[in-house]
Amino acid sequence: MAVTGILLVLFLFVHMIGNLKIFFGAETFDHYAHWLRTIGSPLLPDGWYLWIQRGVLTFAVVGHIVAATILAKRARQARPVKYAHRPKVQASYAARTMRWGGVIILLFVIYHILDLTTLNLNPHGVHGEVYRNVAEDFAPSRWYVTLFYTLSIVAVGFHLRHGLWSAVRTLGQQTAKGEWIARVSALVISVVLVVGYLSVPFAVLAGLVD
Amino acid sequence: MVTYDVKDISPDASFLEMLDVLNEKLILDGDDPIAFDHDCREGICGMCSMVIDGVAHGPEKATTTCQLHMRHFSDGDVIDVEPWRAAAFPVIKDLVVDRTAFDKIIQAGGYITAPTGAAPEAHATPVPKKDADLAFEAATCIGCGACVAACPNGSSMLFTAAKVAHLGLMPQGQPERDTRVIDMLQAQDDAGFGGCTNMGECAQVCPKGIPLHLIGRLNSDYRKALRNKG
Numbered sequence: 001m002a003v004t005g006i007l008l009v010l011f012l013f014v015h016m017i018g019n020l021k022i023f024f025g026a027e028t029f030d031h032y033a034h035w036l037r038t039i040g041s042p043l044l045p046d047g048w049y050l051w052i053q054r055g056v057l058t059f060a061v062v063g064h065i066v067a068a069t070i071l072a073k074r075a076r077q078a079r080p081v082k083y084a085h086r087p088k089v090q091a092s093y094a095a096r097t098m099r100w101g102g103v104i105i106l107l108f109v110i111y112h113i114l115d116l117t118t119l120n121l122n123p124h125g126v127h128g129e130v131y132r133n134v135a136e137d138f139a140p141s142r143w144y145v146t147l148f149y150t151l152s153i154v155a156v157g158f159h160l161r162h163g164l165w166s167a168v169r170t171l172g173q174q175t176a177k178g179e180w181i182a183r184v185s186a187l188v189i190s191v192v193l194v195v196g197y198l199s200v201p202f203a204v205l206a207g208l209v210d
Numbered sequence: 211m212v213t214y215d216v217k218d219i220s221p222d223a224s225f226l227e228m229l230d231v232l233n234e235k236l237i238l239d240g241d242d243p244i245a246f247d248h249d250c251r252e253g254i255c256g257m258c259s260m261v262i263d264g265v266a267h268g269p270e271k272a273t274t275t276c277q278l279h280m281r282h283f284s285d286g287d288v289i290d291v292e293p294w295r296a297a298a299f300p301v302i303k304d305l306v307v308d309r310t311a312f313d314k315i316i317q318a319g320g321y322i323t324a325p326t327g328a329a330p331e332a333h334a335t336p337v338p339k340k341d342a343d344l345a346f347e348a349a350t351c352i353g354c355g356a357c358v359a360a361c362p363n364g365s366s367m368l369f370t371a372a373k374v375a376h377l378g379l380m381p382q383g384q385p386e387r388d389t390r391v392i393d394m395l396q397a398q399d400d401a402g403f404g405g406c407t408n409m410g411e412c413a414q415v416c417p418k419g420i421p422l423h424l425i426g427r428l429n430s431d432y433r434k435a436l437r438n439k440g
Contacts (some may be wrong), residue, residue, distance in 0.1 A: 001407075069406045071363065072330065078297050078364025078404030084211055084291035088262040089362055090407040096362075166408040169423075171431030179423050 002167035004064040009160060009189075011057055015194040022209055023199075028108035033130040060109035065106070072099055078082070094162040101159045108152035115145075131209075146201045157194035161186050211290065214244075221281035226251060226258060226279055246305040250259060253277040253417065256352030258303045259359070261292040266356035266415040274354065274417040294359035298366070298402045310367060312353050318397035319390035320373045322382045341379045348376035350418040357412035359422075363404035368395050368412035370393035371428035372420045378431055388435035395432060 019033045038191050040049035089096060111121070114125040116133060122138040164186035165179070174183055203209045216232045223231070226248050229292040258275040258298035262268035268278045272373060283289060286373035293301050298311040337345075358366045374391050377383035383390070413422035 045235050070409060073363075075363035075407075078402060079295055081295050083261060083295055085261075085264040085292065088361075089409065089411050091362075091411060091413050095407075095409050162368055162408075169408050169426045170429055172426055172433060174423050174426035174430055176421060176423050179426075204343040208326060 001064060001163075002170040004060040004067070005163050005167050007060040008064065009164065011060075011174070012054075012156070012160075012193055016193060022134060028209060029131045029134075030128065034128065061106075061109075064197070065102075066102065068099065068102060085091050092159040092162060095166075096157060097155075098162055101155045102154045105152060105159060106153070109114045111148070112152075112198065134200065135204055135209050138201040140205055146205060148202055150198060153194055153197045157190040157196075160190040160193065164189060211292075219280050219281065223280045224233070224251070224276055225260075225262065225278040225280065226276045239409075244305065245303040245309075249278060251276040254352060259294050259307060259309075259354055261294065261359055263290050266359040267296070267354075267417050271414075272355050272417055272419045275419075276354075286336050288434035294355050296358050296364045296403070298354075298364070299355060299358065307355070309353070309355050311403070312355060312366070314401055315366065315370055315394050315397045316353075318372065318383070319386065320377065320395040323386060324376060324382060337381060343437075345376050345379035347421065348372045348379070348424055350377070351416075351420050352418060354417060356415045356417060358403065360411040360415040361404065361406075362409055363407055364412060365406045366398050366401075366403040367406035368416065368422070369422055370398050373423040374428045374431060376425045378427075387431065388438050391428060391431045391435050392439070395428075421422070 002176065008093070018032060018036075021098045022029045026070075037050055043053075079180065115121045115137060119127065122133050122137055123139070123142065126133065126135045138143075165182040168182040168186075169179070200209070214232055214236075216228060216235075219228050219231060219273050226246070229244060229246055236243045247257045247259050249255040251258075253274040254277060255272075258267075260267075260275055261277065262278070267273060267275050268282070270282055272276050291305065293299075293305045294309075296307075299307040299309055301307050349372075351369060353369060355366075355369070357368035358364060361367075365368045374394060377390060408422075408425070410422050413420060
């Protein structure tokens with residue numbers, strides 16, 4: 001869980017930085033999207049790096065889901081008879097919603113790829129015109145897309161708030177002070193990512209990206 | 211769940227004494243008394259094991275059921291009492307569960323191999339104060355199983371972590387440090403406990419306040435042990 005999760009968080013950071021390039025205008029953003037296809041060139045043919053990265057990410061996602069499924073299954077087997085009286089556990093909302101939050105995030109990722117990678121569900125849907133694809137995707141009339149995007153990103157934020165510190169603990173963090181640092185860092189990183197990702201659709205809504 | 215009326219309970223009675231009063235009444239009425247585990251009744255043996263209103267050992271922090279007093283409840287309260295619920299702790303009767311699974315984990319590595327005989331001179335093996343303190347903190351685990359009862363995953367990670375830390379911090383525990391953590395975790399998995407997802411419920415209910423970060427120590431020891439094993 002920890003290793004695959006950290007891989008995915010690293011990707012989220014790079015992806016967010018790429019997204020923020022939208023604020024530098026259509027030309028810069030489209031150029032950046034094109035550049036992604038040329039990474040590794042001339043060592044690798046165009047687009048190869050992207051496919052390697054997609055392979056690694058798919059591997060991480062599958063590994064993450066397999067580990068989560070094993071844990072969930074073991075948890076169910078470990079307590080066949082449930083408590084009749086069970087108050088809400090003290091752990092954070094984030095910790096309690098890891099499993100269903102993860103499912104929501106997976107559904108979102110599938111939609112997100114169909115929307116902005118393969119462009120099947122995109123209202124503009126022209127390869128290479130990334131800026132317009134995004135701008136029309138989050139147009140005010142498509143408020144439900146923005147709403148779903150917002151909820152999903154917030155779900156990612158919650159997932160990381162528990163996931164990041166939990167990963168650090170799994171990898172051997174073992175002092176009380178370190179635990180505090182890990183928890184605060186996880187919260188800060190989650191907030192930064194959520195704000196970074198949400199800035200794009202809300203900038204479209206506010207007319208900053210047009 | 212069966213509902214019993216219990217009358218005339220002193221606020222200074224412990225939770226177990228309240229159950230004693232109820233049981234005496236049940237016996238006088240010709241009913242079966244409620245079976246529950248208890249031994250020392252001074253919070254050190256780890257026998258008393260019940261989930262009170264959904265919380266292992268009840269609402270008071272760092273308190274075993276025997277040390278929980280009725281003054282923490284109000285007259286007329288309906289109190290739900292359940293046994294530890296875990297596949298690895300089968301219910302024997304009423305509130306009594308079989309905690310042999312913990313013994314299996316201990317047998318797998320919760321010991322040091324040393325020649326017995328007269329007690330060695332206390333200062334023969336120096337132990338840094340910091341390590342001694344943390345080892346002692348871990349060693350206060352009484353193996354009651356509240357961590358498992360509270361864990362949403364039914365995991366015994368805090369128990370195993372406490373044992374691994376308490377022996378692993380001592381010079382005497384070093385020769386078996388690697389095999390200990392590997393074998394104890396294997397025994398834990400074999401016993402049917404769940405996996406840890408760092409929810410932290412265990413440390414919240416632990417009557418001895420075993421700190422959650424010991425689980426990180428176990429994880430670190432486990433990783434090093436696997437690496438040393440090659």
